[in-house]
Amino acid sequence: MAVDVTDVFERHPECLDEETLKLFREGKKPFQFPGLEFIRTIDESKAINAIKGSCIILAGSGMCTGGRIKQHLLRNISRPESTILFVGFQARETLGRQILEGNRRVRILGQELPVRARIEKILGFSAHADRKALLLWLDSLESPPRTLFLTHGEKEISLKFGVELARDRGWQVEVRNTSRNSSSMKPEGPARCLSQADLRRVADSWSLK
Numbered sequence: 001m002a003v004d005v006t007d008v009f010e011r012h013p014e015c016l017d018e019e020t021l022k023l024f025r026e027g028k029k030p031f032q033f034p035g036l037e038f039i040r041t042i043d044e045s046k047a048i049n050a051i052k053g054s055c056i057i058l059a060g061s062g063m064c065t066g067g068r069i070k071q072h073l074l075r076n077i078s079r080p081e082s083t084i085l086f087v088g089f090q091a092r093e094t095l096g097r098q099i100l101e102g103n104r105r106v107r108i109l110g111q112e113l114p115v116r117a118r119i120e121k122i123l124g125f126s127a128h129a130d131r132k133a134l135l136l137w138l139d140s141l142e143s144p145p146r147t148l149f150l151t152h153g154e155k156e157i158s159l160k161f162g163v164e165l166a167r168d169r170g171w172q173v174e175v176r177n178t179s180r181n182s183s184s185m186k187p188e189g190p191a192r193c194l195s196q197a198d199l200r201r202v203a204d205s206w207s208l209k
Contacts, residue, residue, distance in 0.1 A: 002060060003038045006031050039068075049075060062088040062126075064095035074108050082117040087125040092154055131161065151176040170207055 002149035009015060010031055015023055021029045039045050045068050048057060059069040076082040096105050100121060105114050127135065138148075146171070148171050150158045155175075162173040 003040055003057070006038070047099050048072070062086075062096070063090055064099065070095075070109055074111065074113070076117060077106070078114050078116045080116045080118075082118050084117050086121040089126045089128065093103065111119075135162075138165075138169075139177070144169065147172045147174055149176065 013021060016024075020030055030099060039048070049053070058073050059067065059072050060069045061069060064070065064073060070135060073084070073095075077084065085101065086096060086100055090100050095108065099115060099119060102119070105112055107113075137202060148162075150162050150173065152158075153161070158175050162175045165171055166173045
């Protein structure tokens with residue numbers, strides 16, 4: 001998917017910022033440079049394992065919950081000469097969060113492995129909308145929704161955001177309590193509608209009055 005999205009950006013430079021547009025005007029190709037190879041097939045991904053020497057592997061998913069990243073972690077997480085660099089937020093209960101929090105052993109594809117690689121992170125690369133951006137998007141709605149569902153995010157933060165929306169906008173809000181397994185996010189139970197009692201209880205808990 002990341003390779004396909006890169007193609008989309010190349011075809012639509014109007015979506016890029018001024019700094020990147022300047023590179024295009026100067027005849028440079030920011031999405032193509034020496035040493036960069038786009039991997040599309042499983043066989044091409046497996047061939048990375050045969051590379052001798054140093055290389056940088058960019059792989060999804062960002063929270064290590066599925067995809068090719070698991071195979072790369074399986075082969076490299078126990079190698080002291082390797083570095084695993086996180087560039088996005090790691091939600092609770094994800095493999096990425098376990099690694100980032102310093103777990104000395106993690107389970108990957110059924111195998112329990114020691115973490116010997118160097119673990120680093122860079123903040124600020126997440127493409128997810130934050131609270132401010134979500135509010136701006138909600139403000140663009142022509143009419144309020146009959147019910148607003150919050151389905152993606154950590155439980156406490158989602159509940160707090162739902163309380164704020166229900167209190168300030170008078171909307172009916174349902175918060176999905178979610179957890180992540182190795183490949184997907186599954187609901188722990190039925191959707192929960194915030195009643196007035198819920199709102200008062202949580203508002204008191206977070207001093208949202």
